[in-house]
Amino acid sequence: MTARLVRWAIRTHPARYRAQMGAELEDTALAAAAGRGTTAMASEAASLAAHGLRLRTGLGPDQVPGQILATAAPAALALGIAAQLADRILQTNMFRRALSFDQMNEAFGLVPALAGATLTALALAALLLGRVPASRILASAAAVLAVMAAVTSASYWSERTGMVALPLVGMAGPVLVCALLWFAPLRLVPTPGNRTAWLTTAAGVLAFAALCEIPGSNTWAVTDAALLLAAATLVRRTRRAAATGLVALLPLYPSALQRLWEEPSAFTSRLEAGLVAAVVTGVALAAVARLQPTGHRTGTENRDSAL
Amino acid sequence: MREPTLLLIAALADAPRHGYALIGEVARISSGRVNLKAGTLYGALDRLLNQGLVRVDREEVVDGRARRSYALTDTGRAALDTEVQRMEAIAREARRRMGSPLTGTVGGIA
Numbered sequence: 001m002t003a004r005l006v007r008w009a010i011r012t013h014p015a016r017y018r019a020q021m022g023a024e025l026e027d028t029a030l031a032a033a034a035g036r037g038t039t040a041m042a043s044e045a046a047s048l049a050a051h052g053l054r055l056r057t058g059l060g061p062d063q064v065p066g067q068i069l070a071t072a073a074p075a076a077l078a079l080g081i082a083a084q085l086a087d088r089i090l091q092t093n094m095f096r097r098a099l100s101f102d103q104m105n106e107a108f109g110l111v112p113a114l115a116g117a118t119l120t121a122l123a124l125a126a127l128l129l130g131r132v133p134a135s136r137i138l139a140s141a142a143a144v145l146a147v148m149a150a151v152t153s154a155s156y157w158s159e160r161t162g163m164v165a166l167p168l169v170g171m172a173g174p175v176l177v178c179a180l181l182w183f184a185p186l187r188l189v190p191t192p193g194n195r196t197a198w199l200t201t202a203a204g205v206l207a208f209a210a211l212c213e214i215p216g217s218n219t220w221a222v223t224d225a226a227l228l229l230a231a232a233t234l235v236r237r238t239r240r241a242a243a244t245g246l247v248a249l250l251p252l253y254p255s256a257l258q259r260l261w262e263e264p265s266a267f268t269s270r271l272e273a274g275l276v277a278a279v280v281t282g283v284a285l286a287a288v289a290r291l292q293p294t295g296h297r298t299g300t301e302n303r304d305s306a307l
Numbered sequence: 308m309r310e311p312t313l314l315l316i317a318a319l320a321d322a323p324r325h326g327y328a329l330i331g332e333v334a335r336i337s338s339g340r341v342n343l344k345a346g347t348l349y350g351a352l353d354r355l356l357n358q359g360l361v362r363v364d365r366e367e368v369v370d371g372r373a374r375r376s377y378a379l380t381d382t383g384r385a386a387l388d389t390e391v392q393r394m395e396a397i398a399r400e401a402r403r404r405m406g407s408p409l410t411g412t413v414g415g416i417a
Contacts, residue, residue, distance in 0.1 A: 021349070023372045028326035029345040047346030054350065062354040130309070187347060190309055 012052030078204030109149025130191035231282030
């Protein structure tokens with residue numbers, strides 16, 4: 001049964017890789033788990049399945065998409081914390097005169113949401129210290145708390161208004177960040193350095209300030225930033241950094257999309273302005289890239305292909 | 308360089324090894340602290356092979372099943388040497404500071 005589990009896990013690998021390496025993977029996993037019980041065998045199978053899925057999806061540490069996910073993970077965590085805290089502060093400010101703390105807790109799942117934000121902060125600290133397993137477990141716990149907060153507030157809103165979209169959107173960010181941490185090949189890439197730690201913290205603080213202080217920024221600022229980054233992905237020299245930025249914005253997308261879906265007219269002019277800015281940025285970046293000496297560009301290509 | 312990668316390269320420094328032997332060797336070098344899973348091992352090996360730090364030394368058939376041995380390349384040996392020198396420099400400096408008179412003074416005040 002357990003050996004069958006390992007064989008099943010090997011099926012997650014691409015056919016060509018499996019044909020070359022399947023027997024060796026099976027032998028190694030079975031030998032490593034021999035005499036250590038069912039849990040060890042299941043753990044080996046899970047590890048092989050994760051390896052196979054990374055190869056299939058191009059998310060391995062030697063592949064650019066995998067490196068982009070791993071690079072974006074700290075910033076995604078920081079933005080996730082900023083979004084969770086800003087949402088709760090705005091909700092509390094808006095309803096503090098009308099609702100008691102208990103009612104607000106019921107309506108917005110305040111306590112589990114704040115506990116989730118705290119766990120996400122600990123997950124970020126663990127990731128920056130190179131403690132990947134701890135970071136993944138903490139982010140998973142934060143996602144569970146976000147789901148609990150969503151369930152609590154969904155029952156409140158469905159009883160009174162019949163609408164459950166808002167609370168469900170609130171849990172999407174932490175769940176997406178948790179999925180990112182599990183899919184990114186974090187254990188196989190270098191630990192983030194001090195520069196990353198400072199930049200991540202600065203990004204989180206700036207995002208928190210903007211989301212709290214600038215009305216509507218959780219929608220138009222996110223869509224504008226996404227449009228600008230999407231434009232930058234069209235240019236070879238900025239493609240990788242822009243793609244990393246697009247992934248880092250992951251926890252902010254659900255709320256922005258929900259508001260755009262509900263009130264598209266409120267953001268039409270903002271979106272048009274963002275689109276124009278994105279086109280201008282794309283053209284400017286393309287022009288700058290064209291002006292660079294050819295030899296320098298070749299160097300970049302070589303570096304990208306080597307990664 | 309992450310610790311599992313460093314341990315993996317260190318495990319190949321004296322002789323070529325196959326997958327399971329590498330898992331055992333990494334556990335031995337790290338005094339049982341790092342137990343690589345097969346998926347992590349082959350993820351790291353894929354990357355090290357692509358980077359040219361490790362090569363397939365030989366393929367043999369044992370009980371009708373193919374088995375590869377992996378070995379360090381010259382580039383891999385140089386990368387390990389650089390990393391070891393860096394760690395030795397840090398260890399030397401830490402040892403010097405631990406033995407410095409300042410430690411005694413601070414301890415004396417406390």
